[in-house]
Amino acid sequence: MINLVSRADELLESKAVQVVIGYEAGSTGKARPAFITDPSKTGSLIFDDRCVQNLAVYLTKKEVRYFGKAAIVATLPIMRSIMMLISEQQVFAENIVVLGVSAEGKYIDIAGIEVMQQYIATCDLGNPAKDQETLAMLNKMSTQQKFDFWQKELSKCIKCYACRQACPMCYCTRCAVECNQPQWIPVQSNLHGNTDWHILRAMHLAGRCISCGECGRACPVNIPCHLLTMHMADQVHNYFNVYAGTTDKMSSVMSTFEPNDKESFIQ
Amino acid sequence: METTSKTIRKHSLEKLYASLAENRKMYAPVAEADNRIGYKYNPDFSEVIFDHIQSTLSVKNVVFPRVENVIFYTNNKNDSTVTDVDLNKIPEVVLWGAHPCDTAAYDVLRSIFCWDTKDEFFAKRLEKLVVIGLACHKSDAHCFCTSVGLSPDSTKGSDILLVPLTNGDYKAEILTEKGNRILTDFSGLFEPYQDEETKLTHVEQQFDHKQVTQHLKEAFENPFWVENSLRCIGCGACAYVCPTCACFDIQDEAKGKNGKRYRSWDSCGFGLFTLHTSGHNPREVQSQRWRQRILHKFSYMPERNASLGCVGCGRCSRACPVDMNIAEQLQALQSI
Numbered sequence: 001m002i003n004l005v006s007r008a009d010e011l012l013e014s015k016a017v018q019v020v021i022g023y024e025a026g027s028t029g030k031a032r033p034a035f036i037t038d039p040s041k042t043g044s045l046i047f048d049d050r051c052v053q054n055l056a057v058y059l060t061k062k063e064v065r066y067f068g069k070a071a072i073v074a075t076l077p078i079m080r081s082i083m084m085l086i087s088e089q090q091v092f093a094e095n096i097v098v099l100g101v102s103a104e105g106k107y108i109d110i111a112g113i114e115v116m117q118q119y120i121a122t123c124d125l126g127n128p129a130k131d132q133e134t135l136a137m138l139n140k141m142s143t144q145q146k147f148d149f150w151q152k153e154l155s156k157c158i159k160c161y162a163c164r165q166a167c168p169m170c171y172c173t174r175c176a177v178e179c180n181q182p183q184w185i186p187v188q189s190n191l192h193g194n195t196d197w198h199i200l201r202a203m204h205l206a207g208r209c210i211s212c213g214e215c216g217r218a219c220p221v222n223i224p225c226h227l228l229t230m231h232m233a234d235q236v237h238n239y240f241n242v243y244a245g246t247t248d249k250m251s252s253v254m255s256t257f258e259p260n261d262k263e264s265f266i267q
Numbered sequence: 268m269e270t271t272s273k274t275i276r277k278h279s280l281e282k283l284y285a286s287l288a289e290n291r292k293m294y295a296p297v298a299e300a301d302n303r304i305g306y307k308y309n310p311d312f313s314e315v316i317f318d319h320i321q322s323t324l325s326v327k328n329v330v331f332p333r334v335e336n337v338i339f340y341t342n343n344k345n346d347s348t349v350t351d352v353d354l355n356k357i358p359e360v361v362l363w364g365a366h367p368c369d370t371a372a373y374d375v376l377r378s379i380f381c382w383d384t385k386d387e388f389f390a391k392r393l394e395k396l397v398v399i400g401l402a403c404h405k406s407d408a409h410c411f412c413t414s415v416g417l418s419p420d421s422t423k424g425s426d427i428l429l430v431p432l433t434n435g436d437y438k439a440e441i442l443t444e445k446g447n448r449i450l451t452d453f454s455g456l457f458e459p460y461q462d463e464e465t466k467l468t469h470v471e472q473q474f475d476h477k478q479v480t481q482h483l484k485e486a487f488e489n490p491f492w493v494e495n496s497l498r499c500i501g502c503g504a505c506a507y508v509c510p511t512c513a514c515f516d517i518q519d520e521a522k523g524k525n526g527k528r529y530r531s532w533d534s535c536g537f538g539l540f541t542l543h544t545s546g547h548n549p550r551e552v553q554s555q556r557w558r559q560r561i562l563h564k565f566s567y568m569p570e571r572n573a574s575l576g577c578v579g580c581g582r583c584s585r586a587c588p589v590d591m592n593i594a595e596q597l598q599a600l601q602s603i
Contacts (some may be wrong), residue, residue, distance in 0.1 A: 033498040040298040053589065063497060064550050092351045158324070158333060160534070162403035162502035166588055178539055180518060188531045189519045217583045218588035220504045221323055 056081030080245025207253030325510030370424030400425030410579030503534030
């Protein structure tokens with residue numbers, strides 16, 4: 001990743017950005033997010049198979065924003081997240097420099113949003129193959145079987161909200177579950193409250209989820225909650241022929257009306 | 268009470284388990300379908316495991332459940348009736364096979380819940396609990412009990428501690444009156460302990476907690492907190508898997524005229540933590556909440572509760588999606 005390091009170095013040295021968000025070696029063999037502000041420290045940047053976290057979540061974090069302009073190491077899901085965040089006016093394109101990394105782990109030069117859009121257009125935007133397989137298996141189940149599957153999984157939920165916090169698209173400073181006047185869903189972590197929470201999360205991400213799978217990875221009790229949002233991504237694609245995060249001007253599928261929208265689901 | 272050491276043969280353990288299960292709920296570790304280790308109520312003895320390193324969740328829920336109902340109420344036209352929870356319905360539970368870090372955590376929780384006013388829910392659950400601990404013969408890179416004054420065979424919090432022997436049997440250390448009652452009731456299952464060799468893991472000490480506590484006194488404004496928590500995403504995973512985290516939220520939930528008030532786990536990592544009704548939050552960014560977490564466990568608790576707020580189980584570091592490794596940070600804090 002010589003190119004990644006030298007580009008990061010160059011950007012910090014020339015003060016084009018104030019922070020580089022990337023990955024570094026963590027504890028016990030893990031990789032973890034790194035925030036580099038000093039050009040002499042860019043050598044600690046790494047990129048390998050362990051670098052899977054969706055770093056776009058940090059673009060809306062207060063303390064990261066304090067630094068100023070940021071360069072961010074971005075694989076396809078991160079690029080798509082950035083597109084969504086710009087579309088939803090949470091970050092501004094002029095405040096971000098994208099250090100692209102291809103699916104093969106090679107540095108790619110992303111000189112601006114248009115280049116990123118062109119790159120995204122060349123990629124497969126469906127759900128990752130492994131997750132798509134699991135979804136296909138779930139879709140073959142009867143309604144009762146599906147319900148049983150999810151009840152078993154969701155009974156494990158402890159409502160730590162790691163799924164929410166890990167998601168770049170869950171940037172609300174006050175989540176619906178944190179309101180208690182009224183209480184939208186039961187706050188308690190029981191089967192009812194847990195089920196409501198995961199349905200609420202999936203619905204809020206419909207048309208916005210870019211299938212990175214970060215929510216499922218973050219879950220400390222291994223609930224495959226990313227399958228819920230990925231299923232929504234699939235549905236949105238089927239009904240509206242839209243994949244989230246392909247341009248910086250996405251209109252929200254679930255809150256806009258187009259005359260040619262299919263209405264087959266409300267028959 | 269003076270500790271008595273006995274030996275319990277492997278085949279007698281099953282008998283002890285079955286006898287205890289006759290009139291108590293058993294809570295024991297099992298292997299879950301998704302490769303995690305979890306605790307479950309009344310598993311069959313054949314399911315119970317003895318060689319696990321750590322369960323994903325701690326066993327604090329036995330005394331501090333995820334959701335604890337506090338009162339029930341009915342709102343009528345002109346008045347309201349409030350019903351207390353019948354604490355006598357809390358069942359007798361045997362916690363079986365919990366590691367010393369987890370059993371020691373009950374002492375920490377007691378120092379919080381029974382600090383001044385005794386929390387009757389917690390106290391009743393603890394009173395109804397018998398703890399049969401299991402010393403560790405396995406550990407991993409996240410374990411750091413020896414850095415917080417404990418060890419793989421600490422007896423803190425256990426009524427009986429089972430220590431694995433190299434021959435496959437167990438040494439049983441009878442530590443409390445509750446433990447003694449079990450020994451008396453099932454004396455036929457125990458044999459005299461004859462200095463048989465124990466099998467324990469070695470956990471390397473990573474830091475000196477007294478030095479950490481000392482350094483934290485001067486560390487409030489240190490840039491360390493921001494530098495080392497930029498990656499923290501502010502979820503509650505660390506607090507919810509933690510055996511000593513005791514924060515809770517109180518909520519009312521009603522359906523028609525009937526409702527209940529309950530308390531459920533909460534976390535200092537969340538943005539709502541210490542948010543005032545005015546909108547001001549003295550801990551408005553994540554680094555301040557992370558600092559609170561460390562200071563609470565390693566500075567405020569030693570000062571106020573005379574106990575450390577950490578037992579070195581390493582669960583938070585294992586569960587953290589962004590590698591906020593607590594032992595690594597404490598090691599660094601020792602020398603700032």
